[in-house]
Amino acid sequence: MADVLLSIRGLTVRYGSVTALHGIDLDVAQGELVALVGPNGAGKSSTLAAVSGLVRPAGGTVTVGGVVVSGLAPEKVVRQGVALVPEGRNIFAGLTVAENLAIGATVRRHGVAEDLERELERFPILRERYRQQAGLLSGGEQQQLAVARALMSKPRLLLLDEPSLGLAPRLVDLVFETVAQLHREGLTIVLVEQNATRAVALADRTSVLRTGRIVRSGTAAELGGGAAMAAEYLGEAS
Template sequence: MSDQATTIPAPRPENQRTDAALLELRSVEVAYGGIVALKGIDLEVHQGEIVALLGANGAGKTTTLRTVSGLLQPRSGQVLYAGEPLSGIPAHKIVQLGIGHSPEGRRIFPRMTVLENLQMGAYRFKAVSQNDLNQVFELFPRLHERRTQLGGNLSGGEQQMLAIGRAMMGQPTLLLLDEPSMGLAPLIVAQIFEIIERINALGTTILLVEQNAAQALKLANRGYVLETGEVRMSAPAAELLDDPRVREAYLGETTE
């Protein structure tokens, strides 16, 4: 009887999962004019998870993230966040609801300093929280070192850290990461993945779009494979890593 009160789960990622989805896409269709980019996709992200979204170029990964963050509106279907539909809610309100987005290609402001870039990440909130800044600088000591430098003078890896750091301002509940390893050297990619893992361990749920399927799946709890706007596979990450179709198509292996 009294067991419920005494079994407090340890704050480890695999124990944070709860049954109600934090994010749910139901039959989401998105079109650019006549081009249908998402043909009715279903996807769930649970609190505490890292979910990898994989697929070739043009599969619809970026479109999915931009739809969740309100930059695109589905032409049918629903996006639910903590059980509430997001339809019609503008992007800046969605940030306030706790969804951070680090976009494809980083999109930092090259003529602003690192600090100003981070402050821009907080401009939807009433004030820039010193707490948020401290947390970002703790995650990325490099950004603290370079806080007075212009964004445009940072290396590719540092710009990626800045894009993620900017999305962390406001302490999102759900962080959307679009190709954080793109164009970076292997050593830097490893650092970025380590930081993603750390952000998750500190309690942030993550939807991770990656071309680097092997590394993404090693980090993720579950994964989805998109193909031309449809979900082709959805499984625990370990299963996807072992799947011959995934290995051939996304891990650059030949099955003989």
């Protein structure tokens, strides 16, 4: 494997008496796109939450670029080059599009104007809505804003949690096209996605989670694809 950017070792996450992750291991190389798929409650979002600092692991370590980030506050994790696009978007509805994007860049000092222009070119609707309140945007527009806001921190690792959830088919296509473009640009991405077929097809490698454990990992070809992949994703495989 090329240089490892994200290294997870023995990651355990608990919510009270419930164990969401049972000591998982995962490596993501620089420039790689890794998908995490599995049924609801498998631990996919908990993995991203632990990497991004939203939850404190009960055990194990998360390392980004050789720096241990597990247990750090979310802002400090962002400063290590990690950006999360959470499920549900979590944009600041009462602020404008411009203000949301500015918040994404608060960890930076240089090159902000150039990157802002790049994201407005990537998502033209955000230029049209630039001075509007973010809460007035459609669901698809809010998702574009959430991705653009994350990119404004200039991350080296982008975490995407269910980016296509609840979107119309045309906007789902836009989400996957955007992820593919970011991957081509060399960004390292971990993608959590209910649309397993498309996620597996897009990713360099996929890890299948079930009940807090990684049960299979590999490329689309190695995982079998098609019916075999669907069976594993739905939890029906033996």
